[in-house]
Amino acid sequence: MRGKLITLEGIDGSGKSTVVEKLQKDPEIKAFKPVFTREPTRGTLTGNAVEKAIQSDTDQLAELFLFTADHAEHLAKLIKPALENGKIVISDRYSDSRYAYQGITLKTRLENPLEWIKDLHRGWTVIPDLTFLLDIRPEISIERCGKRGEQSKFEKLEFLRGVREIFFKLAADDPERFVIIDASCFPEHVEKEVAKKILEFLSRN
Ligand SMILES: Nc1ncnc2c1ncn2[C@@H]1O[C@H](COP(=O)(O)OP(=O)(O)O)[C@@H](O)[C@H]1O
Numbered sequence: 001m002r003g004k005l006i007t008l009e010g011i012d013g014s015g016k017s018t019v020v021e022k023l024q025k026d027p028e029i030k031a032f033k034p035v036f037t038r039e040p041t042r043g044t045l046t047g048n049a050v051e052k053a054i055q056s057d058t059d060q061l062a063e064l065f066l067f068t069a070d071h072a073e074h075l076a077k078l079i080k081p082a083l084e085n086g087k088i089v090i091s092d093r094y095s096d097s098r099y100a101y102q103g104i105t106l107k108t109r110l111e112n113p114l115e116w117i118k119d120l121h122r123g124w125t126v127i128p129d130l131t132f133l134l135d136i137r138p139e140i141s142i143e144r145c146g147k148r149g150e151q152s153k154f155e156k157l158e159f160l161r162g163v164r165e166i167f168f169k170l171a172a173d174d175p176e177r178f179v180i181i182d183a184s185c186f187p188e189h190v191e192k193e194v195a196k197k198i199l200e201f202l203s204r205n
């Protein structure tokens with residue numbers, strides 16, 4: 001049986017990595033032996049290219065293609081084989097990040113960037129079975145990312161407001177797939193909510 005693909009999305013600092021860290025230690029989740037992964041990927045040719053691109057003033061369209069190339073590599077080398085082996089795959093960010101972030105960076109370059117970027121993925125990507133949108137206000141994001149240290153070029157208030165809006169639109173368009181989580185409360189609480197929904201989903205599917 002094909003496995004299941006679960007993704008975590010949200011603006012920078014929404015707590016995705018923190019939730020993943022806790023899920024990795026959660027005995028009820030561990031019992032399913034999930035494969036944890038992330039986008040951008042780490043330590044790969046494409047992931048390294050993305051890392052360099054986002055640390056510099058790369059053309060936004062070029063950046064979209066780099067993120068998308070990394071997604072293709074991620075799918076081919078890790079996600080598809082794991083799903084074919086019946087695994088549960090949990091990814092910290094996935095295609096919805098491209099739709100939301102590049103949907104904003106390309107809004108003055110393309111007529112309808114969201115649909116254009118979705119089209120770019122059509123026919124070869126794998127649509128997640130379940131997606132968590134960890135939601136925080138952009139003001140909280142900026143505050144948390146400030147504490148975390150190094151600042152990325154995407155960590156700007158107006159920009160993150162736009163990204164959050166697209167995430168909400170994606171969730172509204174696909175309510176079966178998306179679960180919106182209030183990620184402004186204690187990290188333990190956020191992880192418990194996510195874990196509970198994952199377990200409910202796995203018991204149904
Ligand atoms: N629920 C939370 N409440 C307060 N601070 C949090 C919470 N979740 C994460 N943080 C802190 O916010 C920062 C960003 O969290 P992180 O998990 O790295 O976010 P992301 O992976 O979504 O960018 C980290 O310093 C982390 O310790």
Ligand SMILES: Cc1cn([C@H]2C[C@H](O)[C@@H](COP(=O)(O)OP(=O)(O)O)O2)c(=O)[nH]c1=O
Binds near residue numbers: 016067092093095
């Ligand atoms: C996967 C992906 C990430 N990004 C952005 C989101 C982040 O600002 C940045 C790096 O991702 P990430 O390392 O996950 O950042 P964070 O831990 O702050 O959430 O790249 C895109 O713009 N497009 C994409 O397709």
